[in-house]
Amino acid sequence: MAFGAHLVTPHSHDSADKTDTALESSSRGLRVLGLSFAILAATAVVQAVIVAFSGSVALLGDTLHNFADALTAVPLGIAFWLGRRAATRRFTYGYGKAEDLAGLVIVVIIAASAVLAGYEAIQRLLDPQEVRQLGWVAGAGLVGFLGNEWVARYRIRVGREIGSAALVADGLHARTDGFTSLAVLLGAGGAALGYPIADPVIGLLITLAIALVLRNAAREIYHRLMDAVDPALLDQAERVLSQTPGVRGVGAVRLRWIGHTLRAEVEIQVDHDLSLVESHAVAVEAEHRLIHQVARLRAATVHADPHGPRDADYHERLNRHRETTTA
Incomplete structure (x- = not known):
């Protein structure tokens, strides 16, 4: 890869x-x-x-x-x-x-x-x-x-x-x-x-x-x-992430201004059978590309979720917690 x-x-x-x-x-x-x-x-x-x-x-x-x-x-x-x-x-x-x-x-x-x-x-x-x-x-x-x-x-x-x-x-x-x-x-x-x-x-x-x-x-x-950003920046960030080798899917993408620089928090999906080191490499490459291709972006926190196998729910516990707190 x-x-x-x-x-x-x-x-x-x-x-x-x-x-x-x-x-x-x-x-x-x-x-x-x-x-x-x-x-x-x-x-x-x-x-x-x-x-x-x-x-x-x-x-x-x-x-x-x-x-x-x-x-x-x-x-x-x-x-x-x-x-x-x-x-x-x-x-x-x-x-x-x-x-x-x-x-x-x-x-x-x-x-x-x-x-x-x-x-x-x-x-x-x-x-x-x-x-x-x-x-x-x-x-x-x-x-x-x-x-x-x-x-x-x-x-x-x-x-x-x-x-x-x-x-x-x-x-x-x-x-x-x-x-x-x-x-x-x-x-x-x-x-x-x-x-x-x-x-x-x-x-x-x-x-x-x-x-x-x-x-x-x-x-x-x-x-x-209010941490508003141009939606075109989100579109650009999502395109960059989706074109990164090893990324199987793109989840939530959040951007915010800190003074005159941008920070990002993004979620990506990688193959579930990758090792921790390999998954981290995909995340680093995703951050690397974001910093290069999104203007004034200085840092990104990239969270990698496993993709597959079918019907696997890796956030079941968190989802139950969210349902309880918002009920």
């Missing part, structure tokens, strides 16, 4: 290899966060200065959003740093789930920026004020768009490459920020044409855009907290 080589050859994907890959992913995430934080913070500071002497509430909303987007790098950075720590006897799966907790903090920050931007826009509608230095306001909106779009592309690309839902969500957040920055140009244009109400109206539209980002980010984080 092809898996027979594993009887005498050690499995090449040891825990050190997997740990090195996970650490490299976290390092890339930290680099992305550091650079994007610097760019967004600089963008927000420039906009804040212009807000101070222009009085534009639309630009204020965009500035608040950019500050919030920069701040989201802080909890994510802490999460990536924690994710680099080794598993312990208490946290046996490591600290990867800190990314999901960071996602919750990001959702709260986005929500706070939406509330503050909406409040300021409504206040300006009730008490209109002249917007000054419209050229500077328009320029600040353009700067905000360019900064956010660059950060968005960077975060989304790296987030997808390393499998970080929180980083991808943060990138989508930055992209929406870019379009809200362009909306500032509309507010400045409306004010220049003699419609000062355009500025707070654009501020309200920006608030709506932030709320839409909030909904999408909250849904993404909810899926991770």
Whole structure:
């Protein structure tokens, strides 16, 4: 059999290899966060200065959003740093789930920026004020768009490459920020044409855009907290297992995200007359193929059940126990 080589050859994907890959992913995430934080913070500071002497509430909303987007790098950075720590006897799966907790903090920050931007826009509608230095306001909106779009592309690309839902969500957040920055140009244009109400109206539209980002980010984080995975990943894992030499059948397949890496728990069936060593070799080969062919999968627990003879029930005792506990 092809898996027979594993009887005498050690499995090449040891825990050190997997740990090195996970650490490299976290390092890339930290680099992305550091650079994007610097760019967004600089963008927000420039906009804040212009807000101070222009009085534009639309630009204020965009500035608040950019500050919030920069701040989201802080909890994510802490999460990536924690994710680099080794598993312990208490946290046996490591600290990867800190990314999901960071996602919750990001959702709260986005929500706070939406509330503050909406409040300021409504206040300006009730008490209109002249917007000054419209050229500077328009320029600040353009700067905000360019900064956010660059950060968005960077975060989304790296987030997808390393499998970080929180980083991808943060990138989508930055992209929406870019379009809200362009909306500032509309507010400045409306004010220049003699419609000062355009500025707070654009501020309200920006608030709506932030709320839409909030909904999408909250849904993404909810899926991770509930251990949701793309069903296509399950299909792929089942195909890999069914094509592994020595596997006679595939039982339950479970996948879950631990931070930005996947872990699997799978059940396979092997010939009932194989020795323990031979059955283990099939299981090792199955894990080997899963790690190679399923993106971002770092480890798999493979349980081998005997296949045959006919009418044999190797789980009779467990089945009776389950029936008793669920009755």
